[in-house]
Amino acid sequence: MAGDDEIEGGNRDEEQLHYNSANLPSDWPFNTSNDLTNTSMSMVTNPTIWDHHNTTSQNLGAFCDMNLQNNGPTSSSSLGFRKGNLVDVCWAPPNSAIKRGGGMFLPPPAAPMLPHSLSQFPTDSGFIERAARLSSFSVGNFEDMINPLGNAPESSLIPYSSRPVQGQPQEGFVGDGFKSPSGVNDESRPKQGGSGFSGNNSEGGGGQDENSNEGIGSKKRRRSDQDTEYNQTKRSPQTPNEAIKNNNEVQQKGDNNSNSVANKSSGKQGKQVSSDANKEEYIHVRARRGQATNSHSLAERVRREKISERMKFLQDLVPGCSKVTGKAVMLDEIINYVQSLQRQVEFLSMKLATVNPRMDFNLEGLLAKDMLESRGGPSGTLGFGPDMTMPSFNHSQMAINSHLMAIGGYKDHASNVPSSWDDELHNIVQMGLNSNTPIGSQNLGSAPPGHLKTEP
Amino acid sequence: MQTSSKLKKVFIKKWVKGLEICCYSNKNMNAIERKKKIKLCADIALASAKNATTSWSNALIFEAKQDEESKILVNNLLGRRELKRFKPQNTNHHMIKYHKRVRSKKILKKSRSVSQRMKKMGPPKSNLAIFIAKRLVKKRTQVLKKLVPGGESMDELSLIREALDYILSLEVQVDVMRSVANATEVSIQSCLEILNVKQKIETCVLIGTYCRVLNYVKKSNG
Numbered sequence: 001m002a003g004d005d006e007i008e009g010g011n012r013d014e015e016q017l018h019y020n021s022a023n024l025p026s027d028w029p030f031n032t033s034n035d036l037t038n039t040s041m042s043m044v045t046n047p048t049i050w051d052h053h054n055t056t057s058q059n060l061g062a063f064c065d066m067n068l069q070n071n072g073p074t075s076s077s078s079l080g081f082r083k084g085n086l087v088d089v090c091w092a093p094p095n096s097a098i099k100r101g102g103g104m105f106l107p108p109p110a111a112p113m114l115p116h117s118l119s120q121f122p123t124d125s126g127f128i129e130r131a132a133r134l135s136s137f138s139v140g141n142f143e144d145m146i147n148p149l150g151n152a153p154e155s156s157l158i159p160y161s162s163r164p165v166q167g168q169p170q171e172g173f174v175g176d177g178f179k180s181p182s183g184v185n186d187e188s189r190p191k192q193g194g195s196g197f198s199g200n201n202s203e204g205g206g207g208q209d210e211n212s213n214e215g216i217g218s219k220k221r222r223r224s225d226q227d228t229e230y231n232q233t234k235r236s237p238q239t240p241n242e243a244i245k246n247n248n249e250v251q252q253k254g255d256n257n258s259n260s261v262a263n264k265s266s267g268k269q270g271k272q273v274s275s276d277a278n279k280e281e282y283i284h285v286r287a288r289r290g291q292a293t294n295s296h297s298l299a300e301r302v303r304r305e306k307i308s309e310r311m312k313f314l315q316d317l318v319p320g321c322s323k324v325t326g327k328a329v330m331l332d333e334i335i336n337y338v339q340s341l342q343r344q345v346e347f348l349s350m351k352l353a354t355v356n357p358r359m360d361f362n363l364e365g366l367l368a369k370d371m372l373e374s375r376g377g378p379s380g381t382l383g384f385g386p387d388m389t390m391p392s393f394n395h396s397q398m399a400i401n402s403h404l405m406a407i408g409g410y411k412d413h414a415s416n417v418p419s420s421w422d423d424e425l426h427n428i429v430q431m432g433l434n435s436n437t438p439i440g441s442q443n444l445g446s447a448p449p450g451h452l453k454t455e456p
Numbered sequence: 457m458q459t460s461s462k463l464k465k466v467f468i469k470k471w472v473k474g475l476e477i478c479c480y481s482n483k484n485m486n487a488i489e490r491k492k493k494i495k496l497c498a499d500i501a502l503a504s505a506k507n508a509t510t511s512w513s514n515a516l517i518f519e520a521k522q523d524e525e526s527k528i529l530v531n532n533l534l535g536r537r538e539l540k541r542f543k544p545q546n547t548n549h550h551m552i553k554y555h556k557r558v559r560s561k562k563i564l565k566k567s568r569s570v571s572q573r574m575k576k577m578g579p580p581k582s583n584l585a586i587f588i589a590k591r592l593v594k595k596r597t598q599v600l601k602k603l604v605p606g607g608e609s610m611d612e613l614s615l616i617r618e619a620l621d622y623i624l625s626l627e628v629q630v631d632v633m634r635s636v637a638n639a640t641e642v643s644i645q646s647c648l649e650i651l652n653v654k655q656k657i658e659t660c661v662l663i664g665t666y667c668r669v670l671n672y673v674k675k676s677n678g
């Protein structure tokens with residue numbers, strides 16, 4: 001293992017990455033090759049600390065402590081969730097780890113904490129999501145992410161997931177793009193050699209360049225156009241590509257398991273390169289000039305190209321990855337993104353659980369104004385009546401009424417309120433009429449306290 | 457776009473249905489249990505919305521069936537046909553372990569050969585870099601395998617494809633849940649506003665009533 005020792009030295013930072021996907025107080029993996037500018041990080045709270053500890057990785061332990069102390073008094077109450085979870089998160093960092101926003105992450109509340117007020121929730125979720133993204137995404141995101149707390153947090157989330165997910169162009173993309181993975185690779189954006197992508201030529205890649213130049217804020221919306229564009233540009237250069245590399249056919253021995261598996265799954269998309277593939281197990285690839293013609297290496301190359309191709313799809317999918325090259329880095333980003341999405345789901349389910357004490361979702365009413373298009377059929381209306389008498393305001397009733405108001409718009413209901421009060425007034429007056437004065441006053445005395453207790 | 461909105465619709469329907477089933481059984485739950493149920497319903501709804509096209513969804517449902525709590529929910533929520541999912545490629549476990557052993561031996565051999573080569577002709581940087589890069593990639597694929605449900609028994613290529621699909625579905629799920637949460641919150645806040653308005657109206661009305669009654673009483677007395 002002598003060789004391993006030398007490599008271990010270089011890999012020390014990589015060894016210390018903890019990927020803890022199962023636990024909530026998770027570790028935020030560091031990606032050493034992400035370039036984040038320090039200035040943008042300095043906009044985050046505690047700017048002085050950031051600047052000071054920019055490049056020292058050893059101080060991270062101290063930094064964690066300092067952050068704990070500093071964040072205590074100064075931060076908004078949204079940071080009160082931590083509750084000792086941060087202790088678990090003081091990981092051993094690689095070199096420039098602090099750039100990634102070490103102190104800003106917050107694991108989603110592991111313990112159920114009812115917020116002091118409901119208004120905390122949007123800031124918390126936005127904050128946490130932003131913190132989730134701070135650790136893994138490139139600079140372009142930062143202006144969106146670094147928002148003063150509580151200031152339209154939802155807008156900062158737009159880069160991520162509140163945009164309509166464009167499934168179809170991407171899925172069509174996936175389906176079509178698998179046609180000839182080896183041919184497609186020529187289209188890649190300029191990639192540096194390096195982990196496994198050594199085979200790619202850089203060819204202009206117009207769609208990808210546009211991707212990288214755009215602000216992240218608009219990246220997703222334009223992605224559908226670009227994807228279709230990309231699709232077309234993919235198919236068109238295939239003939240020149242075929243001329244360049246992949247015209248010839250070298251039979252591959254069937255002993256390469258992964259290739260056969262992959263080919264079965266993607267071979268049906270029809271490698272146009274291997275137009276005359278008699279049997280599906282064979283991938284026909286021509287050896288490029290100057291490369292080894294060993295069957296194993298060829299198979300390896302094909303496999304690598306397929307993998308890199310799919311990495312490209314994922315690169316489009318995962319925001320902020322257009323500038324990133326290399327398999328390892330891309331995988332890292334993907335891992336981060338999947339983790340953050342999973343955490344978001346957890347957090348949102350927690351939020352829904354606290355907001356809805358009876359777990360009754362009248363989704364028709366709730367989502368009537370939202371971006372979902374026409375949904376046919378009734379969703380589960382769990383038997384609320386139009387309950388308009390509001391002398392008692394417990395939480396569940398508020399929930400019911402709120403749902404109804406969401407449907408009807410609360411102006412109407414507001415106008416309805418005086419009418420119901422009028423009815424009660426009439427009752428009171430009649431009681432006063434029908435009875436003597438002292439009884440009337442007694443009634444009056446009894447009725448108001450029931451209402452007055454709701455006074456602020 | 458189209459598939460995602462379709463997916464959203466299916467997901468919502470199944471999610472609400474699952475929640476109904478949940479609530480029907482348990483009337484009183486504290487927040488943690490509610491959260492778990494919500495999340496469980498959401499996950500299963502998402503996986504079943506895929507209709508057994510992807511292996512991660514199958515794996516997710518399979519895992520849910522193994523679990524005691526969620527078994528009932530799964531059985532109620534899904535149709536007969538869908539219940540016949542099984543964990544794909546179970547037999548690959550042995551193969552994978554075998555391959556791992558073989559691979560680890562290969563790595564050892566490779567590292568030895570690399571070190572020998574380096575001793576011979578000075579450290580060729582490219583080899584070392586490639587070697588490091590490969591190790592990085594391997595580590596990360598391992599992590600990704602743990603993240604994606606059912607990812608343990610997949611090879612690299614299909615793993616990446618499954619991850620892609622999984623990301624898409626997760627985004628759908630997050631979208632829907634977030635919009636529901638926002639809508640609920642907005643409606644509650646608007647209700648609170650109305651509450652304030654109502655309180656003011658209440659007090660004014662009560663004062664008016666009181667005055668009127670007093671006047672009436674005075675009249676009747678006087």
